[in-house]
Amino acid sequence: MNQPRTVRELVEWLVSSIHEGVWLPATPLPPERGLAQQLGLNRSTVATAYLELQARGLVDRRQGSGTYVRGDLWGITPDWPRYMERAAFRPLAPIARQIAEARQQDGWDFSEGDIGSDFWPxxxxxxxxxxxxxxxxxxxxxxxxxxxxxxxxxxxxxxxxxxxxxxxxxxxxxxxxxxxxxxxxxxxxxxxxxxxxxxxxxxxxxxxxxxxxxxxxxxxxxxxxxxxxxxxxxxxxxxxxxxxxxxxxxxxxxxxxxxxxxxxxxxxxxxxxxxxxxxxxxxxxxxxxxxxxxxxxxxxxxxxxxxxxxxxxxxxxxxxxxxxxxxxxxxxxxxxxxxxxxxxxxxxxxxxxxxxxxxxLWPNHVEAVSHALRDRRDAFHRALWGFAGLGATWTPPAGGLHFWLNVGGSVPDHVRLQWAVNVGVTYAPGRLYGADDGFVRLNYARLSPGKAERGLGRLKDAINGEAVL
Ligand SMILES: Cc1ncc(COP(=O)(O)O)c(C=O)c1O
Structure with a gap:
C-alpha cells in the first residue's frame, strides 16, 4: 500500500498493519507525534485515525501511556509474545530500540558504526x-x-x-x-x-x-x-x-x-x-x-x-x-x-x-581510508571545541571511527539522548555499552565536515539542556 495521506488511508494502513502483526495484541502503537513525523502527516490526522481504531474496537486508549492494540485480539491470533519470551534470544535493550527508532528520522546520525559509503571501494x-x-x-x-x-x-x-x-x-x-x-x-x-x-x-x-x-x-x-x-x-x-x-x-x-x-x-x-x-x-x-x-x-x-x-x-x-x-x-x-x-x-x-x-589496489584503499580518517577526525575535533565549554573531555582517537566524550552531569543517558533526538541528532550513549551515564560515542567519519559541524552545534545545545523541545 502507498504511503497514507488521509485519515481514511491511514486507518486502512493501520488496520492491515495490525492484521499483519506489525504491532501485536497488547503492545503499543507508536506515539502520535512520532508516527506523524515518520509518515510526514499532521499529528491531528494520526490522532483522528487512532480514535477511529478505538471506535472499531481494535485499540484501547490509556490515559498517559498511549494507544495499545487490544489484548483480546488473541482470540484470532496465536500468543506470539509468549513464544518470543520463551525463546533463547533476549529483546534488545530499550536504549538500543530508542536509537534504532531515532535513526529513522532525517537529521544528523552520529550513532552508526561504519565509515559510510563515501569511502566504500x-x-x-x-x-x-x-x-x-x-x-x-x-x-x-x-x-x-x-x-x-x-x-x-x-x-x-x-x-x-x-x-x-x-x-x-x-x-x-x-x-x-x-x-x-x-x-x-x-x-x-x-x-x-x-x-x-x-x-x-x-x-x-x-x-x-x-x-x-x-x-x-x-x-x-x-x-x-x-x-x-x-x-x-x-x-x-x-x-x-x-x-x-x-x-x-x-x-x-x-x-x-x-x-x-x-x-x-x-x-x-x-x-x-x-x-x-x-x-x-x-x-x-x-x-x-x-x-x-x-x-x-x-x-x-x-x-x-x-x-x-x-x-x-x-x-x-x-x-x-x-x-x-x-x-x-x-x-x-x-x-x-x-x-x-x-x-x-x-x-x-x-x-x-x-x-x-x-x-x-587493496593497499591503496587501506591507505586512502587512513588519510581520509585523519582529515575527518581533525575537522571533527575542531568542530567539538564548544563542548569543552560544557566541561566535556575527550581524546582524539588514533584509530577506529569514534570520539568518546565524557559529558558528565546527572542526566540519565536515555533522557539526554531524547533531548538530542528532539533536535534531529542521534548518537550512541555510553549506557548502550555498559558504561555509566554521561558518555557519548560519536562517529566522526560518516558525515561531511560541514554537516557534522552543524549537527554538533545542535547536539551541544541539546546536551546543555538549551534546546529541549
Ligand atoms: C568490537 C566489534 N566487534 C564486532 C563487530 C561486528 O562487526 P561486523 O559488521 O563485522 O559483524 C563490531 C561492529 O560494530 C564491533 O564494534
Missing part, C-alpha cells in the same frame, strides 16, 4: 563483480569458506599484522558478529563466566546474555584494560575466557598498550585461559598516528588466542565478511556448527572479498 568492487565466475561460487561451498578467500585472509594477516596463519586455520563468517556468535555458542555453556572490557560492544553483550553467559567487567583506562584488575577478577570469578577488543576499542577508541598486552598474555597463560581477540577495527588507523602494537594473536602462543577479523569497517558492513583464525581443530569444529546453522557465507560475496584482498 565501489568501482573496484563493481569491476570484480563483473569478473566473478558464477558457476564456481553458487554451489554449497565448504562451510569453512571459499579456499581463495581463506588464502587471501591468511596473506592479509601476514601483510597487515605480520602473523603467520595457515589458510586451513581460517573460518570465514558473516561478519565479526557471527564469529562472536559461533564462538559463544560453540565454546561456552550457559552458566559460564567470561571477562570482558567495561564498556564493550553492545551486540556482544546482548549475545552473551541470550546465551546465558555471565559477564564480569574488566575496568579500563586510556591504555586499555588494567592487568591488575584482571588478575583479581580471575581469582575471584574464575572466568572460562577473556574477550577483548584491544585495538581501537569500541566504544572508547583506546588501544591496549604493548606493556599491558604482554602482561595480559602472560596472565592468561599462567591461568591457562583462552583469549578471544576481536580486531574488527584493525585496519582503521588514522594516518600520522603511531603503528598499533602487535595483536595478542602474535604475542601469545597462537593456540591460546582466537582472532576475529572483519571487512565491515574497512570495506563495507553489508559485505558481511569476517573471519576467525585459530587452532585448526577449533576451526574445524566451528565449521561443523556453521554447517548446521546456515551452510556457510554466500560464495558470491566471498569471491568479491577474495578478489579485493588480492587486488593490487
Amino acid at each position: 565501489l568501482d573496484t568492487l563493481e569491476h570484480l563483480l563483473a569478473d566473478v565466475e558464477l558457476k564456481k561460487v553458487l554451489g554449497y561451498e565448504n562451510p569453512l569458506g571459499l579456499p581463495a578467500l581463506c588464502e587471501a585472509v591468511s596473506l592479509e594477516m601476514k601483510r597487515h599484522l605480520d602473523v603467520d596463519v595457515d589458510p586451513g586455520s581460517v573460518l570465514i563468517t558473516a561478519g565479526a558478529q557471527q564469529a562472536l556468535y559461533l564462538l559463544a555458542r560453540g565454546l561456552l555453556h550457559p552458566g559460564d563466566t567470561i571477562a570482558i572490557e567495561k564498556p564493550s560492544f553492545y551486540y556482544s553483550q546482548a549475545l552473551f546474555q541470550s546465551s546465558g553467559v555471565r559477564l564480569v567487567p574488566i575496568p579500563m583506562d586510556k591504555d586499555g584494560i588494567l592487568p591488575d584488575a584482571l588478575t583479581q577478577l580471575i581469582r575471584n570469578h574464575r572466568p572460562s575466557m577473556v574477550w577483548l577488543n584491544p585495538t581501537y576499542h569500541n566504544p572508547t577508541a583506546t588501544t591496549l598498550s604493548l606493556a599491558r598486552r604482554h602482561a595480559v598474555v602472560a596472565l592468561c597463560s599462567t591461568w591457562n585461559l583462552p583469549i578471544v581477540e576481536d580486531d574488527a577495527f584493525a585496519h582503521l588507523r588514522v594516518a600520522g598516528t603511531p603503528q598499533m602494537p602487535p595483536p595478542l594473536f602474535r604475542l601469545a602462543e597462537q593456540s591460546s588466542v582466537l582472532y576475529v577479523g572483519s571487512l565491515s569497517k574497512i570495506v563495507a558492513p553489508g559485505m558481511r565478511i569476517g573471519w576467525i583464525a585459530g587452532p585448526r581443530a577449533i576451526i574445524a569444529r566451528l565449521g561443523e556448527i556453521r554447517r548446521q546453522i546456515d551452510a556457510g557465507t554466500p560464495g558470491l560475496v566471498q569471491a568479491l572479498a577474495a578478489g579485493l584482498l588480492a587486488s593490487s
Whole structure:
C-alpha cells in the first residue's frame, strides 16, 4: 500500500498493519507525534485515525501511556509474545530500540558504526563483480569458506599484522558478529563466566546474555584494560575466557598498550585461559598516528588466542565478511556448527572479498581510508571545541571511527539522548555499552565536515539542556 495521506488511508494502513502483526495484541502503537513525523502527516490526522481504531474496537486508549492494540485480539491470533519470551534470544535493550527508532528520522546520525559509503571501494568492487565466475561460487561451498578467500585472509594477516596463519586455520563468517556468535555458542555453556572490557560492544553483550553467559567487567583506562584488575577478577570469578577488543576499542577508541598486552598474555597463560581477540577495527588507523602494537594473536602462543577479523569497517558492513583464525581443530569444529546453522557465507560475496584482498589496489584503499580518517577526525575535533565549554573531555582517537566524550552531569543517558533526538541528532550513549551515564560515542567519519559541524552545534545545545523541545 502507498504511503497514507488521509485519515481514511491511514486507518486502512493501520488496520492491515495490525492484521499483519506489525504491532501485536497488547503492545503499543507508536506515539502520535512520532508516527506523524515518520509518515510526514499532521499529528491531528494520526490522532483522528487512532480514535477511529478505538471506535472499531481494535485499540484501547490509556490515559498517559498511549494507544495499545487490544489484548483480546488473541482470540484470532496465536500468543506470539509468549513464544518470543520463551525463546533463547533476549529483546534488545530499550536504549538500543530508542536509537534504532531515532535513526529513522532525517537529521544528523552520529550513532552508526561504519565509515559510510563515501569511502566504500565501489568501482573496484563493481569491476570484480563483473569478473566473478558464477558457476564456481553458487554451489554449497565448504562451510569453512571459499579456499581463495581463506588464502587471501591468511596473506592479509601476514601483510597487515605480520602473523603467520595457515589458510586451513581460517573460518570465514558473516561478519565479526557471527564469529562472536559461533564462538559463544560453540565454546561456552550457559552458566559460564567470561571477562570482558567495561564498556564493550553492545551486540556482544546482548549475545552473551541470550546465551546465558555471565559477564564480569574488566575496568579500563586510556591504555586499555588494567592487568591488575584482571588478575583479581580471575581469582575471584574464575572466568572460562577473556574477550577483548584491544585495538581501537569500541566504544572508547583506546588501544591496549604493548606493556599491558604482554602482561595480559602472560596472565592468561599462567591461568591457562583462552583469549578471544576481536580486531574488527584493525585496519582503521588514522594516518600520522603511531603503528598499533602487535595483536595478542602474535604475542601469545597462537593456540591460546582466537582472532576475529572483519571487512565491515574497512570495506563495507553489508559485505558481511569476517573471519576467525585459530587452532585448526577449533576451526574445524566451528565449521561443523556453521554447517548446521546456515551452510556457510554466500560464495558470491566471498569471491568479491577474495578478489579485493588480492587486488593490487587493496593497499591503496587501506591507505586512502587512513588519510581520509585523519582529515575527518581533525575537522571533527575542531568542530567539538564548544563542548569543552560544557566541561566535556575527550581524546582524539588514533584509530577506529569514534570520539568518546565524557559529558558528565546527572542526566540519565536515555533522557539526554531524547533531548538530542528532539533536535534531529542521534548518537550512541555510553549506557548502550555498559558504561555509566554521561558518555557519548560519536562517529566522526560518516558525515561531511560541514554537516557534522552543524549537527554538533545542535547536539551541544541539546546536551546543555538549551534546546529541549
Ligand atoms: C568490537 C566489534 N566487534 C564486532 C563487530 C561486528 O562487526 P561486523 O559488521 O563485522 O559483524 C563490531 C561492529 O560494530 C564491533 O564494534
